[in-house]
Amino acid sequence: MPDTMTFYGQDYGSRILLGTARYESPVLLLEAIETAQPALLTVALRKQIQGGSQAGQSFWSILRSANRPLLPNTAGCNSAKEAVNTALMAREAFETDLIKLEVIGDEANLQPDPFGLLEAAAYLVKRGFKVLPYCTEDLILCRRLLDVGCEVLMPWAAPIGTGQGPRNPKALRELRDRLPDVPLIVDAGLGLPSHACQVMEWGFDGILVNTAVSRAIDPVRMAMAFAGAVQAGRGGFLAGPMPVQEFAVPSTPDIGRPFWDEAHRFMPQEIA
Amino acid sequence: MTIPDVAIVGGGLLGRLLAWRAALGGLRVTLYDANDRQGNEATAWVAGGMVTPQAEAVDAEPELVAMGRRSLSLWPVWLSALPTAVHYSDTGTLLVWQRSDAGEGRRFEAMLRARDTQASYERLDAQQLTAKEPALENRFREALYLPGEAHVDNRQLLPALADALDALGVECHWNRRVEDTERPEARLVIDCRGKSAKSRWKELRGVRGELVRLHAPGIDLKHMVRLLHSRYSIYLISRPGGNLVVGATAIESDDCSPVSVRGALELLSAAYAVLPEISEARILELDCDCRPALPDNRPAIRYSPEARLLEVNGLYRHGFLLSPAIVEEVLTVLPQFLHNPGSTLGASPRWPSLGAREGVFACH
Numbered sequence: 001m002p003d004t005m006t007f008y009g010q011d012y013g014s015r016i017l018l019g020t021a022r023y024e025s026p027v028l029l030l031e032a033i034e035t036a037q038p039a040l041l042t043v044a045l046r047k048q049i050q051g052g053s054q055a056g057q058s059f060w061s062i063l064r065s066a067n068r069p070l071l072p073n074t075a076g077c078n079s080a081k082e083a084v085n086t087a088l089m090a091r092e093a094f095e096t097d098l099i100k101l102e103v104i105g106d107e108a109n110l111q112p113d114p115f116g117l118l119e120a121a122a123y124l125v126k127r128g129f130k131v132l133p134y135c136t137e138d139l140i141l142c143r144r145l146l147d148v149g150c151e152v153l154m155p156w157a158a159p160i161g162t163g164q165g166p167r168n169p170k171a172l173r174e175l176r177d178r179l180p181d182v183p184l185i186v187d188a189g190l191g192l193p194s195h196a197c198q199v200m201e202w203g204f205d206g207i208l209v210n211t212a213v214s215r216a217i218d219p220v221r222m223a224m225a226f227a228g229a230v231q232a233g234r235g236g237f238l239a240g241p242m243p244v245q246e247f248a249v250p251s252t253p254d255i256g257r258p259f260w261d262e263a264h265r266f267m268p269q270e271i272a
Numbered sequence: 273m274t275i276p277d278v279a280i281v282g283g284g285l286l287g288r289l290l291a292w293r294a295a296l297g298g299l300r301v302t303l304y305d306a307n308d309r310q311g312n313e314a315t316a317w318v319a320g321g322m323v324t325p326q327a328e329a330v331d332a333e334p335e336l337v338a339m340g341r342r343s344l345s346l347w348p349v350w351l352s353a354l355p356t357a358v359h360y361s362d363t364g365t366l367l368v369w370q371r372s373d374a375g376e377g378r379r380f381e382a383m384l385r386a387r388d389t390q391a392s393y394e395r396l397d398a399q400q401l402t403a404k405e406p407a408l409e410n411r412f413r414e415a416l417y418l419p420g421e422a423h424v425d426n427r428q429l430l431p432a433l434a435d436a437l438d439a440l441g442v443e444c445h446w447n448r449r450v451e452d453t454e455r456p457e458a459r460l461v462i463d464c465r466g467k468s469a470k471s472r473w474k475e476l477r478g479v480r481g482e483l484v485r486l487h488a489p490g491i492d493l494k495h496m497v498r499l500l501h502s503r504y505s506i507y508l509i510s511r512p513g514g515n516l517v518v519g520a521t522a523i524e525s526d527d528c529s530p531v532s533v534r535g536a537l538e539l540l541s542a543a544y545a546v547l548p549e550i551s552e553a554r555i556l557e558l559d560c561d562c563r564p565a566l567p568d569n570r571p572a573i574r575y576s577p578e579a580r581l582l583e584v585n586g587l588y589r590h591g592f593l594l595s596p597a598i599v600e601e602v603l604t605v606l607p608q609f610l611h612n613p614g615s616t617l618g619a620s621p622r623w624p625s626l627g628a629r630e631g632v633f634a635c636h
Contacts, residue, residue, distance in 0.1 A: 024331055024332075024333075024569065025565075025567065025569035025570075026567040026568070026569075027567045027568035027569075028568070030567075047523050047525065048523070048524070048525045050527075050529075050532065051480075051525050051526070051527025051529055054526060054527075055525040055526055055527035056524060056526075057526070058476075058477030058478060059477060062567055076534075161502055161503065215379070217383055217386055
């Protein structure tokens with residue numbers, strides 16, 4: 001059976017979501033897409049809306065040429081109302097019910113506003129949107145988002161664009177344990193392939209990256225590195241990691257080594 | 273009356289510069305532009321006029337950096353041949369960043385080294401920075417200095433080029449729009465209309481750029497200053513008369529409507545972070561225009577033998593950085609098309625990537 005990521009009734013063969021901002025050129029972005037083979041491409045439209053329905057079309061038609069489903073987001077929205085309005089326009093512009101919902105609570109670190117997020121999510125789900133909320137790793141917030149009808153959650157690893165990797169690993173892993181059946185996609189703050197690999201090993205369903213790829217010196221190569229890391233991490237999770245041991249356990253028998261049965265004599269007292 | 277050798281349609285920066293250099297080279301040239309000789313509808317009117325190949329290396333491929341270097345050597349020579357003086361300063365660029373953005377400085381260095389084999393820059397500490405640019409005294413702990421980079425006063429240049437065309441007797445048709453269906457009489461037509469040529473370049477898109485012009489008579493920056501930041505890239509340039517240009521945003525949008533509140537906030541707060549003294553400066557203008565860009569954000573030249581039409585477009589944010597190098601290249605290939613209109617444009621001789629590129633634009 002193929003290993004797919006599933007939410008809102010749709011199966012995705014890839015576990016990467018790729019952001020489309022801040023590439024040096026659209027051509028470079030298309031190459032990164034081709035390399036990473038993402039499940040979805042996120043696209044912002046907050047800055048284009050005011051300019052009329054045609055303002056962003058040139059860029060969006062380039063994105064469409066990549067033949068990947070588009071996931072519009074509400075990046076840059078600071079209130080539930082603004083996010084809802086942006087979502088409504090996104091549905092019209094991109095002809096999709098999918099919306100990556102961002103309601104920013106702090107301009108400096110772009111941290112999600114959990115209260116505005118919940119309010120906007122509830123409203124949008126009622127109007128038929130398939131909401132992917134960008135949230136913190138707070139368990140109660142995540143539960144409330146599920147309660148209002150979100151089928152997938154996007155907890156952060158670290159603030160947007162910081163590339164710090166998981167800032168609060170224990171809470172992220174606890175969230176994974178407490179919501180075992182909910183698709184969880186780690187969004188924001190991943191900077192290195194190893195960060196992606198790590199969260200995939202922990203059993204997260206997917207990751208979203210943007211600046212980690214677009215702002216790399218060689219974005220296409222970084223896209224490939226992330227794709228490999230996600231695959232490796234997912235493989236590690238599915239394969240079932242061995243239990244961690246306190247002490248060295250030889251993988252080959254010691255019988256035959258000189259003095260094998262006297263090894264304990266050389267062990268420091270406190271360990272033995 | 274003999275027909276002109278070349279009719280140039282579109283008298284923005286590139287069209288004017290090309291018309292002037294072609295006429296200087298002895299060709300009979302006519303120029304058509306939908307607006308007036310002042311040039312205040314041109315994309316180049318809303319610009320910093322920067323010729324900063326090294327500073328652009330973070331956003332442009334090595335060949336563009338090399339073209340920028342070529343332009344940097346051509347600008348002072350060409351400007352000195354103009355009948356009207358145009359302010360030009362080549363004191364270089366200072367790159368600064370706030371403490372929390374130290375990674376941006378490292379990234380810039382890595383990009384520059386990867387893309388510009390001739391890169392030459394200096395690392396400055398706070399003291400050296402203060403010595404070089406007293407206006408930034410004690411504001412930044414470190415900086416990079418890119419010597420030799422220049423800026424041209426765009427708003428002096430456009431009318432100065434119109435004067436130069438007059439002086440050479442070039443027939444200029446200002447306020448005369450040439451429709452897509454129309455072909456001015458000439459042996460060869462060169463289309464330099466930028467974003468107005470969208471109907472002929474289906475891949476052409478606008479990248480919205482916003483900038484602010486301030487009157488800040490007490491502030492005289494000796495260098496261009498660029499603030500590296502994880503989200504924005506903002507520059508400050510002093511202009512004659514105590515003015516200061518702060519630019520520029522880059523938004524994927526064909527919308528050229530006035531500057532947004534967010535754009536103004538981003539520009540002004542970045543400028544304020546660099547120079548708190550601007551708080552009492554006066555806002556002269558908030559300007560916006562869309563730069564014409566091809567999907568790889570590189571310029572392109574193409575030629576249609578049937579139409580005897582040469583087209584140049586896609587200068588994106590790099591009009592001042594690239595125009596002289598492109599004009600030089602166009603003048604190199606021009607004789608071939610004048611003598612043998614049926615020939616095709618192969619790889620561009622000096623800058624191969626100016627020619628056809630698969631998937632970036634359709635060739636005729």
